[in-house]
Amino acid sequence: MALNPFVRTLSLVGFDAFASGQGLNPADMLRRASLPQDSPRQQDGIIPYRRYCELLQLCTAQSGNASFGLQYGLFQGIDVFGELFYLIRNVGTVGDALAELRANYFLYNGAADISFELDGDIARLGYLVNDCEIPGVRQAEELACGVGVQLLRALAGTGWRPRTVRLRHPPLGDEEVYRRVLGVRPVFAARCPELEFDASVLSLPLAAADARLHQLIAEHIARMERLPADELPSYVRQLLRSLLPSGRASVEKVADCMAVNPRTLQRRLEQEGISFQHLLDETRQEMARRYLDDSSISMAQIAGLLGYSDASGFNRAFNRWFGISPLKWQKNHASNRQPRLLRSRQANLGR
Incomplete structure (x- = not known):
């Protein structure tokens, strides 16, 4: 099980729109959960999983909608994965995509894991x-179940539906609402939250699945091909911020996320007068200063x-x-003592 009790702020994608649609004041809900008001618009930050859950609970109580989490998850869909979605892209099958999701979910959520099991034809x-x-x-x-349903619809086609939805807890509201939004009445008091479906779906080739999925993949690859040289370091930093908590922020992994060869990535960075190691150190320094500002970490x-x-x-x-x-540094920070800046790019490259 994961031990890092944080999730990316990307987990709040679409929060402002959805909360407003539920009659809530998004900024007030975030404030009451002790979360920054710009969290839903920041993809690279982190928030405590406990506060994330507290926010969902506050919104449920304030809106009077017992299915707030479930419906919010269905509203978010695959957008909640951000760059992780491109890590689970592949040219193979639905089963390949779910295996990639399980292997890389820690990039998005450090407080939970994904399980993916086969049991005969289930x-x-x-x-x-x-x-x-x-x-x-x-x-x-319940939010995770909603996201899972939308992910499988994107991978296997909009007509996909689960055979069974299992939840650990008793119904949080009217069971008919569950049936209406999920297409099936859940089994409650289960061992763990999970979607059960026909294993035959796993062999479906992605090329025959959802056109939107492949359009997103094509757009991502095209973006990488035409990414201006001066924007490359910023894009690498963005990926590093996502990969660092996993301990897998290597040039090979970053290159894989960008669908380029590691040598090609290093050569393009060198043409910009910067090295991958410098970007890694620079990103770690930036994140370290930010985390040290939060005494709860x-x-x-x-x-x-x-x-x-x-x-x-x-x-x-x-x-x-x-x-x-x-x-x-943390003790001195209150008196505005700042760490000195990174050495110049040239100095780092000359090592």
């Missing part, structure tokens, strides 16, 4: 939360979010970058 896609006692987690689990958690295996590795890197320990 397939199951589940959502496993590390801490099942968090207030509001039931809404989060421990040093061990910061180390994990930056892709280090332990806090000592993070401490050594921070000292090398700024000549000061992260703890001392």
Whole structure:
């Protein structure tokens, strides 16, 4: 199970529009959940999973809609995955896509895992939360089911429907609402939230699936092909911010996300007078300063979010970058003592 209790702010995509449609004031709901008001428009930040669940619970109570989480998930659909959606793209089958989702879900959510199982002619896609006692987690689990339904509709065709939907908890509202929005009445008090469906769907080739899915993939690849050279470093930084918490922020992984060869990526960066290692260090420094501003995040958690295996590795890197320990910097920050800037690009490239 995942141990990082944070999720990307991308998990709030579409929140302003959906909450407004439910008669809520989005900014007020975010404030009451102690979340920044610009969170729904920031894809690269992180928020505590506990506060994310608290937000869903507050919205449920304030709107009077017991199915708030489920309907919000259906509203978000595949947009909630952001760049992760391109990691699960492939030229194979629906089954390949779901396997990629399971393998890479940690890039999006550090507080839950995806399960994907085969049992004869039955397939199951589940959502496993590390801490099942968090207030509001039931809404989060129903939201995940809604997103899962929309993902499979995108992969297998809009006519896809689950054979069974299982939820860990009793009905949160009228069971008829579940049947209406999901197309099936869920099984409650189950072992874990999951979608059960015919395994034959897994062999469907993506080329014969949803046209929108392939249009998005084509647009992404085309974007990479025509990406201006001066925009390349910013795009790499964006991917690094997503990949660092997984500890897999390598040039190979970034290149894979961009659908280019690692050597090609390194050569294009060098043409811009910058190295991949410099971008990695620069991104880690930026994120470290931001996380150190939040006293609720421990040093061990910061180390994990930056892709280090332990806090000592993070401490050594921070000292090398700024000549000061992260703890001392955090204590001095109140008096506006800022770490010195990165060395010049040329200095880094000349190492």
